[in-house]
Amino acid sequence: MHILQNSIHKQTVKLLLAITPLLSFPAFAQQEQVAKAAAAQVQRQLSDEQVQLVHGQPWYMAGERLWFSAAVRKNSATPASRVLYVELLDAKGNTLVNQRLVLEEGKAQGDFLLPSEMSSGRYTLRAATNWMRNFSAGQHWQEQLTIVNAGEVKALEGRPGAAKPLQVRFYPESGAWAADVPTKIVANVTNAAGIGIAAQGTVTDTSGQVITTFKSDATGIAVFNLAATAQQELIAQLQATGYAPQQVVLPKPKQQGVSLAVSGVSEEGIQVKVRGLSQIGHVLVAAAAGKVYFAQHVAGSETVTIPWSDAAHPACRLLLLNTGGLVEAEQRVMISRATGIAVQTDQKQYGTRQQVTVTVKGLPPTSLLTASVAAQRAVLQQPDGSVQANWVRQEHNADNELWQAIAKSETVARFTRETLVEPMRQEGIKGPYQQVAFSKQMDSAFVKALPPHVVNIALKHYTRTNIHDIYGLTEPHATSPLPRLPADRVFKLDEYIAFQDVEEAIREVTTNLRMRKKKGRQTVRLLYVAPGTKRMMKEEPLYLLDGVMLENMDEIMALDLNDIASIELAWSEEKLYAGNLGRLVDNGMFAVYTKSGEARDRLRDKGLPVLYEQFSLPRNFVVPAPGNMQAQLPDFRQLLHWQPYLPTEADGSASFTFYTSDETGVFEIKIQGQTAAGIPISGNSLFEVKLLN
Known part of the structure; x- marks a missing residue:
């Protein structure tokens, strides 16, 4: 890695100034001080937040929807970020799809509709909080993703190709x-x-x-x-x-280089061999989950055993620094542990449009899980610079951006920690978007190099797309769940008996308010309640309908009563400021949320101000209702079930049901997520769908 000469000079001066007072110390004390300084220098450049994202398929077809769920963990006492950024980038690093999602209790869900016109190729799926942008991109969650355009595969079907390049x-x-x-x-x-x-x-x-x-x-x-x-x-x-x-x-070795080799990995720790020509020595640093937990001075060539930071969290980043504060080598090691998760179906074989019941057992307590069921797609063997040896994975790709940050020892944060979800539009913050103009040039060599099983799936997808066009089939409507503002009272109408109209529902269901007509229009005033205090607020509250700010209750009174999901009230400063509404209202909040969510777009078109306009609203995954499963229209869904948050029972089990479609073949059930300690867990099972008599 190339480091500018002036940076080396500055670090050398810093080192001399730091070492001079230590020359009178015993050698061991000096080495210990140098190790502590190196550990602190590395710690400043490690993010205290980490993201884990899961999705359903190992690769995708252009035109499909990519569903995902994400969780953010942090290892410091500072307030947690409430906003997550998820992006899809092309091979040149251009952002094609960008989402800005609200994190609720450290988790978020979302989806990307992959444009049907996008070319076949390798893309990058990336996720990070705004705070994580202060640190190297190598600490963001990211994954290389293959996307295949069925039209391109069909266009090249049967055409001879040139000599395949390696x-x-x-x-x-x-x-x-x-x-x-x-x-x-x-x-x-x-x-x-x-x-x-x-x-x-x-x-x-x-x-x-x-x-x-x-x-x-x-x-x-x-x-x-x-x-x-x-x-x-x-x-x-x-x-x-x-x-x-x-x-x-091949690249040439360095004359004054150093070697960092992992010679063994076990439950007890990591055996590391350091070889180099330095007379002063190096500092070997180990970090896990964003925390430095081990630092030791190494003189010349030496073998060191590094313990795992936590037996339950077997992942480690190794960095070897010279005494000038420059990183010379890096390696990441992870033990892949068996999770013991059992995923079972009530049968091994099903007919089309039949119900399937899935049971999951052996789950750790309070696990955060995602469930997906889709037509099986073989994982593409795509090397990523890591080696899997038995149950040990070693990654050899260096995080050069981290190396440079450690060398510069910068501590100034350029990006803020977004601890509040701003409901109103903020200047200088870009909203989520989907790129309209992107490269549509076909990479013929890429398409011709796809494996036969990918080509077969792409040709079937091409046929299904034509069938959908013939029948006019579209994706089932999926309501976007709105981020809920904190409320002092929540009233869900489905928990009550039927009412004649909206006015009766509000009067009978809600408490802490007074409703009356004023100049021919319905108005409400909220009752402020706090320990030792109870008073009626002087003016009308802030009226909200599906996150849209209203001037009065007219739109609310005109709603279909059966479409109202909940009525939510907030009057306390604690709730209003938690939703960042404290500076907007003095008389509380009266919010109505509908089941369809249709009011949001309709009212936005009228020019009314919309809350959370700069956030992506994730869709709910929906499938045809059981009563409609016998419809005459074809149903060739490949993704049968997506559940971003699968609840776990106290005994470590979980269950869910879904229906097969008209698609036959082998389907895979995937359970992915993490334990309460942040350890990745997964399990899977296969079943077959056939045409039964």
Whole structure:
């Protein structure tokens, strides 16, 4: 990694100033002080918030809806962020879809409608809070996502392709390669679609002498040891059946480099070997969940055992710093533990449009879970710079942005922690959007490199799309749930008997208000209640209908009574300021929420001010009601069930039901989420849908 010379000079001066008072200390004390300083320097650049996001499929078709749920955890006492940003970016880093979501109790749900015109390719799904933007992008949640355009697959069906190109990238373990030191090298071998390819490789010098050979497995990963001088130029030559040969020049090792190698991982800890030429030594730092928990000075070459920060949270980031405060190597290690989750269906085989009951057992208490059921899609073997060895995963991609931040030792926050959900439009804050103009140029090499099973699914999707067009089928309407403002009283109309009209419902259901006509119009005033205080407010409250600010009650009185979900009142300063309405109203809030949510768009079109306008409102996943399952219209839903929050019983079990569609084949049930401690958990099960007599 390249660091500017002036940064090195500044850090060297800082180091000399820091070390000078310690020269009279014993060597051990000096080393301990240097380790503490390095630990503090790293800690300043680690986010105290972490995001975990889950969704239903390993890859998607253009035109499909991507449903997701997310959870944000924090490890500090500061107030938690209430806003989450989720983005879909193209290969050039341009944002195609952007969502700004409200976090309720640290969780949020949302969805992306993937434009049907978007080209096949690799995209990035990313999530972070505004506060996390102060830290390296490597600490954001992000995932490489393949999206396939069925029209492009159909257009190239049966056409012969040119020689298939191979692509290869090399990663020295921990991002550092020291000259003359045997170092583990990871090679990622893929085709034009980023799919892992089994290939054979030979590493030679410029004279053609073979230095070593290697083979990548079916996932495209190859691991081999290599030692080279700083002046030596090495060339890798790769071959794979059906692909054009590829020749790549390997990066050169550093003359004064250092090696950080993980030699063993167990329940007890991580065995790390440090090799380098430094006379002063290095500091080995370990962090987990955004906290530095281990720092030790390492002199020269040494083997260190780093314990896990928490036996229940087996993930660790290792950083090796020189005594000038510069990171020279990095590696991330995680143990994949068995969760013991059992996912079962009441049958193994079903007919079309039949009910399925799913039972989940063995769940840890208070788990945050998401359930999805969709037509099975095989995971694409796409190497990401990590190696899975038995139950241990090691990531070798260096977080260069973090390295630079640690070197600069910056502490000024550029982005604020959004601890309140601002209901009114804020200047300088962009609202969520979906990009209309994006690249529609087909990458023929990418499409031709897709595996046969992906091509088959894409062609079936193309046919289903035509059927939908013929029958005029559209996605079932999904009501967007509005973020609820804090309220002192909540009255849900479905919990009461039927009323004749809206006026009667308000009078009979609600308390803490007085309703009367004033100049021919209905008005209300709220009763303020607090310990030792009870008084009627002087003026009318703020009227809200589906988050839209009203001048009077006319729109509320004109509602369909059966469409009203709840009436919610707030009068206390605590509730009003928690919803950031305290500066807007002096006489409380009278809010009505409908089941359909249709009033929001209708009133917005009239020019009335809308709360939460700069936030994305997530949809509710809906399917045809059981009574309509015998309709004559075809039902080829691939996603049968999506439940962003699956409630867990006290005994560690959960259950849910859904209906199959007219689609036959194998379907997969996925249970994903995390425990109360933030540990990722998952489980799955398969069932088959057939045409039964």
